[in-house]
Amino acid sequence: MRCTGDIEVRDLEEVAINIDPIQAGGRLTADAMKAIIAYGDGYSVCDNCRKPFRLDHIKKPPLDAFHHDLARFVGMDEARVMPGARRGFQAVADTYVEKGSPVLLTALSHYTEFLAIEAAGGVPREIPKDAKNIITADAAASRIEDVTREFGRPPALLFIDHFDYQFGNEHQVREIARAARAYDVKVMYNGAYTVGIMPVDGKELGVDFVVGSGHKSMASPAPSGLLATTKEHAQELFRTTQAKGDITGRAFGVKEVELLGCTLMGATIMGMMASFPHVRERVNRWEEELANGKIVIDALRSIEGTAILSEYPRKHTLTRVDTRKSFDRVAESHKKRGYFFTSALSEKGIGGVIPGATRVWKFNTYGLTKQQAEYLASAFTGIARENGIPVS
Ligand SMILES: *Cc1c(COP(=O)(O)O)cnc(C)c1O
Secondary structure (H helix, E strand, O other): OEEEOOEEOOOHHHHOEEOOOOOHHHOOOHHHHHHHHHOOOOOHHHOOOOOOOOHHHOOOOOHHHHHHHHHHHOOOOEEEEEOOHHHHHHHHHHHHOOOOOEEEEEOOOOHHHHHHHHHOOOEEEEEOOOOOOOOOHHHHHHHHHHHHHHHOOOOOEEEEEOEOOOOOOEOOHHHHHHHHHHOOOEEEEEOOOOEOOEOOOHHHHOOOEEEEEHHHHOOOOOOOEEEEEOHHHHHHHOOEOOOEOOOOOOEOOOOEOOOOOOOOOOHHHHHHHHHHHHHHHHHHHHHHHHHHHHHHHHHHHOEOOOEEOOOOOOOOOEEEEEOOOOHHHHHHHOOOOOHHHHHHHHHOOEEOOOOOOOOEEEEEOOOOOHHHHHHHHHHHHHHHHHOOOOEO
16 A cells, blocks of 8 residues: 555554554654644644744644643743754753863763764763663762863763663663752753653752653654753753844844744644643553563563563663573574564564564563553563473
């Protein structure tokens, strides 16, 4: 089936249980699907844009109220929508990082944090992970001191991912924020894997900036996300333009520099807004998500030679697993070689694992029903048994 020409219909979510780590939290709600059709045209949210002509002031549709709701949702004072978490990092880095400024991130940081720092001319320095793949407050404090010695000034910012994308491990955000505050270092909270799937309260955590990803964790189309901060920092981060045309004398009112005026002007913000009531509810069901995840984790652990590389018990639905001594052993002699595993999963209606993966791979059970989690668990143990791997 085709949409048109050579554009194929995408039916992965309809035909399979998709456990792709990056896709689970971004799956649209039916309400978002309706909204993106209605607002698919270019600048469609601008029909009723009136003075002062800015996205977060539009009343119809109620984008102004949505911005307030977003700020409250993450426990901060002010929020803006951004085309992806990465553009949130960039706005923060552009505001606070000068050429040559050191910036701390971590040994598990996402590449987009490095790129945001690079674009601002900053110098990245990593906080190491400990033996259990956790970023601790002690390590953060010690690196703040190292950086201060090396550069003669403290880091301009400290980026911390609440849950990292490699292991889905929880890091010591609250304690790191407390340590950073003692050194007067601002903290940028990366909630790409939290905002929209579990409760997040930035002020309670003591961070200065909260970034979330709409398409990663808020059931929204790409590119979308949010950037939130305190009243105090909003003045700097969301500063308005001072530019003036030297010939025409034109000035541009309340347009915000880091946002280049307006950000999401159609399907993206409307998809995000239509999903928001569902998202606000679903974060309260995080414990259920973990319980469903546990069904799958326990099944994998029962397969001889299989190790969970993420912290255990799990505090997130994204998990890294090592099957080198189980499924990869089968791959050595199987006629399909390394493809036997993903091909067997696919035959059972499970998608989202990188084709050929049998060694170290990741999956995310977010959004599965209990029944689907049980089915997935039995699919893993079933494939093990079919291939002679003992299951206890
Ligand atoms: C996915 C991800 C990002 C990037 O998010 P975008 O919204 O696509 O920019 C950043 N950080 C982490 C930890 C991620 O997992």
